[in-house]
Amino acid sequence: MPDANDAKLKRIGQALARLTVGPQASLLLAVSGGPDSMAMLDLVVHGWQGPVLAATVDHGLRTGSADEAHMVADFCAARGIAHAILQPHEPISGSLQAAARSVRYALLHAHADCLGADHVVTAHHADDQLETIMMRLARGAGVDGLSAVRARNGRVIRPMLGFRKAELVQYCAAQAIPFATDPSNTSNDFDRVRMRQALASFDAVDPLMAARSASALAEAAEALDWAAAREAALALVPEPDGVRLTVMDYPPGLLRRLVVAALQQVEPEIAVRGPALDRLLAQLLAGEQAMIGNVLCRPDGAGQGWVFRPAPPRGGSFSAIAPE
Structure with a gap:
């Protein structure tokens, strides 16, 4: 040749x-x-x-x-x-x-x-x-x-x-x-x-x-994934009916990944796109609860993190966010 x-x-x-x-x-x-x-x-x-x-x-x-x-x-x-x-x-x-x-x-x-x-x-x-x-x-x-x-x-x-x-x-x-x-x-x-x-x-x-x-x-995304996996082992605490994120003061890019990891522990097939995830984070940071997919997400009343659990039947006093 x-x-x-x-x-x-x-x-x-x-x-x-x-x-x-x-x-x-x-x-x-x-x-x-x-x-x-x-x-x-x-x-x-x-x-x-x-x-x-x-x-x-x-x-x-x-x-x-x-x-x-x-x-x-x-x-x-x-x-x-x-x-x-x-x-x-x-x-x-x-x-x-x-x-x-x-x-x-x-x-x-x-x-x-x-x-x-x-x-x-x-x-x-x-x-x-x-x-x-x-x-x-x-x-x-x-x-x-x-x-x-x-x-x-x-x-x-x-x-x-x-x-x-x-x-x-x-x-x-x-x-x-x-x-x-x-x-x-x-x-x-x-x-x-x-x-x-x-x-x-x-x-x-x-x-x-x-x-x-x-x-x-x-490469930057892979580095964030690596860091999120390490932090998840410490900051995501399993509960009988869901999972709790105990630390919320991470940089935004890392916090987003940890929230996605929490959601997937409750609903493994959930796929959350950027705008929906942004809305969810904004509500949680404002002290409000919301539902995304089939997961109810809410701040813990005692200030001990955010709790992610399977959503109850429709009709609760929380806003629903479409994952995509």
């Missing part, structure tokens, strides 16, 4: 070495058939020593998706790469992009379990990262939200965040790698597409620098 491609292989190898559990880790690549994932597939196959597997999720939401999945399958077959086409058991419903994303990851995780793969690998790149940061900035996100697309999130790894979209398209062209273009990527019906179009005429922010900032924020 030319020197430029050798440099790309080195970059992908270094990224994978940082993110994987070991040099022989088994990777399941999520390959949609677009230029990003097709470039990733070729680079990983040439730059990784461990087992490389591939899968394409066909949601069946548009004409041509089956052809794209079979294009990936043919490409993999010609190169001896194990590949599977995954399809949801039920039609996608609800918010289209969010529901499709949830189903896609569920299918990939289940397939990785069947294969014994260590990691699910996606092709998110620096331009995706910048779009995500800007979308979340527009919504007033905090540290967690602005850390955007994590390079590693549990089993999922994203080694392409140091690559630009344009160089991946150029790589496919130089290597004669086929790829498909999803028409939804140019549809103004989606917030991400509108943000992408706005950023196309705004070159003051380098996506690679934005990706570095997101990585730094992810």
Whole structure:
């Protein structure tokens, strides 16, 4: 391969070495058939020593998706790469992009379990990262939200965040790698597409620098998680019907995490978004009680912290806050 491609292989190898559990880790690549994932597939196959597997999720939401999945399958077959086409058991419903994303990851995780793969690998790149940061900035996100697309999130790894979209398209062209273009990527019906179009005429922010900032924020979020876990062992005291937070004078970022930890001890599946959590904290700090999800939250009358318990039947004298 030319020197430029050798440099790309080195970059992908270094990224994978940082993110994987070991040099022989088994990777399941999520390959949609677009230029990003097709470039990733070729680079990983040439730059990784461990087992490389591939899968394409066909949601069946548009004409041509089956052809794209079979294009990936043919490409993999010609190169001896194990590949599977995954399809949801039920039609996608609800918010289209969010529901499709949830189903896609569920299918990939289940397939990785069947294969014994260590990691699910996606092709998110620096331009995706910048779009995500800007979308979340527009919504007033905090540290967690602005850390955007994590390079590693549990089993999922994203080694392409140091690559630009344009160089991946150029790589496919130089290597004669086929790829498909999803028409939804140019549809103004989606917030991400509108943000992408706005950023196309705004070159003051380098996506690679934005990706570095997101990585730094992810590290800050991980540090807060670590600190919150240590403090929770001391400040969260189990009670017969709930949990008590005995210390409230933490810095706001740490206090927010401890409150979320308390809520999850009472209702493990609760997912609290920023504005709802802000309202809850404001009421607790003002000495008021409130209900969020199915958790009643109230200051202890004796000044010994905040108590979180399963909510009683509706009709109590407290305000209800929607978690999302």
